Amino acid sequence: MRAAGNYRPTFSLSSYLVVLLVIPLLVLLLLLTFLIQPLSSRSSSSSSSETWAVGNSSSTSRNFSYSRALSAAPAEAPLTSFLYGSPSPAPAPAPAPQISTGAIQVGGIRRVKSWRSMKLDKLEESLSKARSSIREAAATSLALKNKINSTSKSVQLVHDQDPDYVPHGRIYRNAQAFHRSYLLMEKLFKIYVYEEGEVPLFHAGPCKSIYSSEGRFIHEMEKGKLYRTKDPDEADVYFIPVSVTNLVEYLYVHGTPDRDPIKRAFIDYIKVIADRHPFWNRSLGADHFMLSCHDWGPVTSSSVPDFFHNSIRVLCNANTSEGFNPSKDASFPEINLLTGEISSLGGPPPSTRTVLAFFAGRLHGHIRYLLLNEWKGKDEDVQVYEVLPKKVSYENKLKSSKFCLCPSGYEVASPRVVEAIYAECVPVLISDAYVPPFSDVLNWRSFSVQIPVQNISDIKNILMGISHRQYLRMQRNVKQVQRHFVVNGPPKRYDVFHMIVHSIWLRRLNIRVHDF
Incomplete structure (x- = not known):
């Protein structure tokens, strides 16, 4: 019997053969795992149950990136300035995807792109060109405006051709950029x-x-x-x-x-x-x-x-x-x-509008409570009703008023904004944290008044402080912007x-x- 301290393990020939076979198989398995892993991330069928509802918005694995290529301002600028507003130089756009070779590098290995991937590259290249074209229109418009301001001379802006309508005037943040963008949208x-x-x-x-x-x-x-x-x-x-x-x-x-x-x-x-x-x-x-x-x-x-x-x-x-x-x-x-249709558009001229401000609506949220509590039945100029008197037409009241009050209800949006625009009454938005429709294109300050909720008690002073000349300009702008809120069938x-x-x-x- 051998002592325990002198024991030497022995290996048979079959053991050596097993080891020699297993090690190459393990190496091959590791190589296959490395090669297949990048492709598996593209398979929607195998990963959809895990990726469709990922809650982490900061994930670095997502296959999209935000590009502020419409920007004429630094990346940290808010939406309303980086889409159309600032004259400062725009950052260079990200390079368009290269689709000519039909291949990409993944983990040092050259792979042929799928037809779907190449089609997406072509689409992104087209969108990249659109971004550049819109930025160019925005920059040209801003440069011409700066020239007008510096020389006090009339400079004719060059617009894209359009048989129906050419956006112009103060109702737009940048009319020329919007027009270029709109035409490209219709095309692409x-x-x-x-x-x-x-x-x-x-x-x-x-x-x-x-x-x-x-x-x-x-x-x-x-x-x-x-x-x-x-x-x-x-x-x-x-x-x-x-x-x-x-x-x-x-x-x-x-x-x-x-x-x-x-x-x-x-x-x-x-x-x-x-x-x-x-x-x-x-x-x-x-x-x-x-x-x-x-x-x-x-x-x-x-x-x-x-x-x-x-x-x-x-x-x-x-x-x-x-x-x-x-x-x-x-x-x-x-x-x-x-009824599914617009009842009527337009209204009488400003000279016949005798009411300074008008609102009618039931209690519906905290902001309306404050408005009704402050103004209901208390002023001839600021006419606020919870329920209109019998035989008094809501539509006629809109059309006989200079300003139409549009307070938020339980939520920030209100149909009264569009009702006012249809009646050519200057809308007065009374809300907090509300982003008005199409505000990346439209200059809401040119055709509306925005009053914070905390200033409800000061509504009359604010509106009386608007000069007659300024009101007439705003009312004309309401008539011009109306086309962008009209429902047509067909569009x-x-x-x-x-x-x-x-x-x-x-x-x-x-x-x-x-x-x-």
Whole structure:
């Protein structure tokens, strides 16, 4: 018997053979894992259940990047200045993707790009050229304006040709840049509408209610005559055709606090398109958008964190205190079309408008409470009603007033803003944290008055402080801007439908999507 301390293990020939076979297999397995891993991140089918609802908005693995190529200002400038406003030099745009070779370097290994990836590169190259063209128009316009200011001489601005309408005047932040952008949108912009989902929760919306602007947009996109493409690979953006108003109508049990059925329907829809298509996972939703005029639009979108943080949310309830982000989200107007049509446009001249300011509306939120408490029945110049007297027409009151008060209700948006514009009454926005519709293009200060909630008691002094000459200028601007808020069937160029699409177009220009 051998002592334990002198034991020597012995290996048979078969043991050596096993070792010699196992080691190369392990090395080969490691090499295959290294090679396959970069490709697996592109597979939507294998990763959709893990990536479609990622909540970390600061993830470094997403395949999109924000680009402020429309900027004429430093990167930290707010939206309203970096889209069209500042004369300072713009940062150089990111280089356009190179698509001529059809190959990329991944981990030191040359791989042939897929046809889908090359198509995306070509699309991004086209958008990059559009960004440069719009920046050029903005810079040219600003340079000419500076020349006018420095020489006090009349300089004729050169506009793009347009048979219908050429944007001009103070109602725009930069009319020439907007016009160039609009023409490029008409030429290039493609929207893919996901076909999943059933009516009435999807592909339909209310067209005869206070939420009609939601339903009318969905209706026009479903008709498919403007901007829509049936080929998802040529699309710039992807539309989630959900009607939050209809989700509330058909899924919410009124009188209860439970909104979970609405949230689950939205979560399930995003999961379905992420499982069936590669486009959501490619950008984590950055080139996707939804549109909602319902008060619960923001909370519905927040049920999918990636959608809330990355996607384009087109909302009537554009409240920055509740997560509305103007650099990626868009505000659009709340329009109350009870009959589905606009009752009347226009109004009498300013000389016949005898009422300084007018409002009529029931108690609906804290701001209205403050307004009614301060002004209801207390002043002949500032006429505030909770209920109009019998035989007094609401529409006639709008058209006999110089200024129309538009306080927020429970949410920031109000249909009274568009009602005032239709009646050619200067709107007075009384709200906090509200981003007015199309404010990246329109200069709201030129045709409206904005009064903070804390100054409600000072409304009369503020409005009386506006000179007659200034009021006449603002009223003319209201008449000019009206075309951008009109609902037409079918849509007409520069109307509210096209302005909504243009807001989405601008936000798509602010990102780059990559397919690795």
